[in-house]
Amino acid sequence: MARYGPNEHDVLIVGGGGAGLRAAIAVAETNPELSIAVVSKVYPMRSHTVSAEGGSAAVIKDNDSFDDHAYDTISGGDWLCDQDAVEAFVKEAPKELLQLEHWGCPWSREEDGSIAVRSFGGMTNKRTWFAADKTGFHLLHTMFQTTMKYDPIQRYDEYYVTRLLVDNGRCQGVVAIELATGKIEAIAARSVIMCTGGCGRIFPFTTNGNIKTGDGMAFAYREGVPLKDMEFVQYHPTGLPFTGILITEAARAEGGHLLNKDGYRYLQDYDLGEPKPEPIHRSMELGPRDRLSQAFEKEEEKGRTIEGPYGSYIHLDIQHLGEEIIDRKLPFVRELCLKYENIDPVKEMIPVRPVVHYMMGGIDTDIHGATKLDGLYAAGETACVSINGANRLGSNSLTELLVFGARAGQAAAEFASEQKPFSSALEALATDESRRIEKGFFSENGSNPESIASIRQEMYQAMEKGVGIYRSEDSLERSQEKIQELQERLMNVSIEDHSYTFNTELVAALELSNMLDISEAIIQSALQRTESRGSHQRVNYPDRDDEHFLAHSMAYKSEVGPPKIEYQPVTITRWPPGERVYGH
Amino acid sequence: MAEEFSIHLKVWRQEGPDQPGKLVDYTLNNVNEHMSFLEMLDVLNEQIVAEGKEDPVEFDYDCREGICGSCNLVINGRAHGPKAMTCTCQLHMRNYSDGDTIVVEPFRAKAFPVIKDLVVDRSAFDRIVEVGGYVSIKTGSAPDANSIPIDKSVADTAFDYATCIGCGACVAACPNSSASLFTGAKLAHLNRLPQGEPERKKRTIAMVEQMEEEGFGDCSNYAECEAVCPKGISISAIAEMRRNYMKAALAGEEV
Ligand SMILES: Cc1cc2nc3c(=O)[nH]c(=O)nc-3n(C[C@H](O)[C@H](O)[C@H](O)COP(=O)(O)OP(=O)(O)OC[C@H]3O[C@@H](n4cnc5c(N)ncnc54)[C@H](O)[C@@H]3O)c2cc1C
Ligand code: SF4
Ligand code: FES
Numbered sequence A: 001m002a003r004y005g006p007n008e009h010d011v012l013i014v015g016g017g018g019a020g021l022r023a024a025i026a027v028a029e030t031n032p033e034l035s036i037a038v039v040s041k042v043y044p045m046r047s048h049t050v051s052a053e054g055g056s057a058a059v060i061k062d063n064d065s066f067d068d069h070a071y072d073t074i075s076g077g078d079w080l081c082d083q084d085a086v087e088a089f090v091k092e093a094p095k096e097l098l099q100l101e102h103w104g105c106p107w108s109r110e111e112d113g114s115i116a117v118r119s120f121g122g123m124t125n126k127r128t129w130f131a132a133d134k135t136g137f138h139l140l141h142t143m144f145q146t147t148m149k150y151d152p153i154q155r156y157d158e159y160y161v162t163r164l165l166v167d168n169g170r171c172q173g174v175v176a177i178e179l180a181t182g183k184i185e186a187i188a189a190r191s192v193i194m195c196t197g198g199c200g201r202i203f204p205f206t207t208n209g210n211i212k213t214g215d216g217m218a219f220a221y222r223e224g225v226p227l228k229d230m231e232f233v234q235y236h237p238t239g240l241p242f243t244g245i246l247i248t249e250a251a252r253a254e255g256g257h258l259l260n261k262d263g264y265r266y267l268q269d270y271d272l273g274e275p276k277p278e279p280i281h282r283s284m285e286l287g288p289r290d291r292l293s294q295a296f297e298k299e300e301e302k303g304r305t306i307e308g309p310y311g312s313y314i315h316l317d318i319q320h321l322g323e324e325i326i327d328r329k330l331p332f333v334r335e336l337c338l339k340y341e342n343i344d345p346v347k348e349m350i351p352v353r354p355v356v357h358y359m360m361g362g363i364d365t366d367i368h369g370a371t372k373l374d375g376l377y378a379a380g381e382t383a384c385v386s387i388n389g390a391n392r393l394g395s396n397s398l399t400e401l402l403v404f405g406a407r408a409g410q411a412a413a414e415f416a417s418e419q420k421p422f423s424s425a426l427e428a429l430a431t432d433e434s435r436r437i438e439k440g441f442f443s444e445n446g447s448n449p450e451s452i453a454s455i456r457q458e459m460y461q462a463m464e465k466g467v468g469i470y471r472s473e474d475s476l477e478r479s480q481e482k483i484q485e486l487q488e489r490l491m492n493v494s495i496e497d498h499s500y501t502f503n504t505e506l507v508a509a510l511e512l513s514n515m516l517d518i519s520e521a522i523i524q525s526a527l528q529r530t531e532s533r534g535s536h537q538r539v540n541y542p543d544r545d546d547e548h549f550l551a552h553s554m555a556y557k558s559e560v561g562p563p564k565i566e567y568q569p570v571t572i573t574r575w576p577p578g579e580r581v582y583g584h
Numbered sequence B: 001m002a003e004e005f006s007i008h009l010k011v012w013r014q015e016g017p018d019q020p021g022k023l024v025d026y027t028l029n030n031v032n033e034h035m036s037f038l039e040m041l042d043v044l045n046e047q048i049v050a051e052g053k054e055d056p057v058e059f060d061y062d063c064r065e066g067i068c069g070s071c072n073l074v075i076n077g078r079a080h081g082p083k084a085m086t087c088t089c090q091l092h093m094r095n096y097s098d099g100d101t102i103v104v105e106p107f108r109a110k111a112f113p114v115i116k117d118l119v120v121d122r123s124a125f126d127r128i129v130e131v132g133g134y135v136s137i138k139t140g141s142a143p144d145a146n147s148i149p150i151d152k153s154v155a156d157t158a159f160d161y162a163t164c165i166g167c168g169a170c171v172a173a174c175p176n177s178s179a180s181l182f183t184g185a186k187l188a189h190l191n192r193l194p195q196g197e198p199e200r201k202k203r204t205i206a207m208v209e210q211m212e213e214e215g216f217g218d219c220s221n222y223a224e225c226e227a228v229c230p231k232g233i234s235i236s237a238i239a240e241m242r243r244n245y246m247k248a249a250l251a252g253e254e255v
Helices: A018-030 A066-076 A083-102 A135-147 A215-222 A266-270 A289-301 A319-329 A331-341 A396-417 A426-442 A452-466 A473-490 A504-528 B037-051 B123-130 B152-162 B169-173 B180-192 B197-213 B224-228 B236-251
Strands: A008-014 A036-040 A153-157 A159-167 A170-178 A183-194 A233-239 A257-259 A314-317 A350-359 A362-364 A376-378 A551-556 A564-569 B004-014 B021-032 B100-105 B114-116
Touching: A008 A018, A008 A170, A008 A396, A018 A036, A018 A135, A018 A396, A036 A159, A036 A183, A066 A083, A083 A135, A083 A396, A135 A396, A135 B152, A159 A183, A159 A215, A159 A426, A159 A504, A170 A426, A183 A215, A183 A396, A183 A426, A215 A362, A215 A376, A215 A504, A233 A289, A257 A266, A266 A289, A289 A350, A319 A331, A331 A350, A376 A396, A426 A504, A452 A473, A452 A504, A473 A504, A504 A551, A504 A564, B004 B037, B021 B037, B123 B180, B123 B197, B152 B180, B169 B180, B169 B224, B180 B197, B180 B224, B180 B236, B197 B236
Parallel strands: A008 A036, A008 A183, A036 A153, A183 A376, B004 B100
Antiparallel strands: A159 A170, A170 A183, A233 A350, A257 A314, A314 A350, A551 A564, B004 B021
């Protein structure tokens, strides 16, 4: 198309995970005339969506209803979800999963040929679709292959975005480094969709892969877009000690038990119901993740967990399911245990402990994925719509990528179709950025050079101590100071590798600066929320306080020092705040 | 803590695509059985960086869980190393003992040019998919179609073929550098499902021809591909692909 320069597009999507690819397809379908760029720091199939195991939630069976799915999501989120967003989400969810099926996604089937669904934590009914325990892989793969049929979609694989191009109050593209050559260039676009995923990597012990450094959140934040509800960090109750590799919730949905060091199903002591041999919805091992991870901490305090070389743990026992069911329904669980722990879950118990897993918070958007900055949209884990509130239910995230990826794609396509002209300042902005990178990281910085590894290590410590499962004012304040100190010390980092091809050290430094900015937003939001809600538990404020905090935290970046936190009301449509009841 | 032992490595080093490469010797004295193979290479790189004489070794990986298909190494002559149904990233040092020599090379094939050291360009696979590895027929508005019921055994077989992670080990292992197992798996997945069936002929011809165009070789039934495939894709996929290709080509239809 002649009207485009080499690096000019209508819609640019940062991220080739589930949200990014779904958005790209939506743009192509909304307006086939638009030129689309998908920019990703790794090959799209290496995006983290690929490792989702358990499944994707959507109402499909006759005994289920949209209202049930909505209520489960809202109560699971401790009433911090925006209910208009949740209502849209549950209604569009089945359409999206069926759409995927039409694109060739091999959903697992029941004997009669209909879609198979499984139970998941916090859900009243079976509504989690799965492709054995490789759901994320098949979901992403199906969309990746589908994007290949649209000519207007152009991929920039292994390009690392370093900032947004914003001029005249409008987002008009990004600056990116082509990793293979080290070339820094502007890629202009009439609208940009951030689909950069979560930021679990700011914690030392996480299920998240190396690439989940929250880059997109940091870019939006630096341009004045608020980060919403950042204090809500999900700990998944069952990670393998040391590696943090996730044992999917499906293991409990199929009937796995959590046992303390005495072999006792301890969840019965935490208001999560009576132990029954069969799994019961919204009860015991099928309670929500925040409550299960909190129960672990209490059990640890009582000295009823098991001490191991990599921290204390409890046992997940699936032996009673038998080899046949384990191999048929949870083959990947067995594979992971054998390969990483040298344990066969058919004959042995699996050691597990809570592990950082998911960010409920993210870039603030409306229900169309639009941010407060013109031309900038966001979807997926990096965004906060919010349907997850204070605690996400397992299997809602994959569906969220599809529903809100599609919505953001459509909205961004409509915005781009207005064909607003590009500012002339874009090239200059890109030149500034490449100078910033070279000056900031390649020059000798003073007499006291810092190492990336040590700053990262200290960030891990600060985050683990300050914003763990239970948080105190004191530790939060100390972590906030630490992060500020680290931000200053990062200025003194000088990179030894000056080569331009695959400079992993440079990328590590840029990612670290993003993670530090996000960390300050998480800590400050946590500090100011003096209540306990969902995954955010404050030691001296054990109760939920709807009077003051039935509101989203909005973190705005400050020139210096911690961010400014404002509050935005939660949208309530049909479900007034109530008590979260599980196990009854 | 586990006991440490020594390993000798011969690692393929190559500056760039058109540069000559060679095997370079290294010795590591601090390997332990709990390390994964990739962690062992991280340790090698720490050692190389500390010595400060050369660049660290470039190798690809991401998920470290056997799903993304990027950790592609030929280890002692075998793609993904000695263990069946295992990707490089899932291989552990407990499979080796003190004093062992391990040769580490990239996946080699004309269609997979080396970018640097152990990293190769596998975009040829993408181009095979681009010509037909998807469903483009409109299958009706989604909700009323309410999931086309699919016989469980058909769905399960399609699922098995869909587990291919596109790693390219089949190509690296094949004496002809054929991509038949990969392409066959893609075809066997989509051609089998009701929504993919209408485009079967067109898809088969396009993907087979693209495979040839990319410079992958023919299949001579060595079955080396099946042996190294970390996902256990069966070579019946290749027979099926050939049958479908012959049928479509013989029919001489407009495709
Ligand atoms: C182990 C695990 C299991 C899970 N299981 C489930 C499950 O069963 N069900 C469920 O609903 N959810 C699950 N989740 C959560 C869910 O998988 C994630 O929330 C979701 O996949 C995130 O998708 P995404 O598209 O937002 O981001 P990602 O898939 O993380 O993709 C991010 C993309 O952004 C790109 N990117 C990032 N930064 C940059 C940059 N600076 N420049 C260029 N590109 C960039 C990356 O290259 C990547 O392509 C699981 C999560 C984990 C970690
Ligand atoms: S068929 Fe097997 S070896 Fe070949 S690309 Fe697919 S997973 Fe890898
Ligand atoms: S690193 Fe992903 S398959 Fe090995």
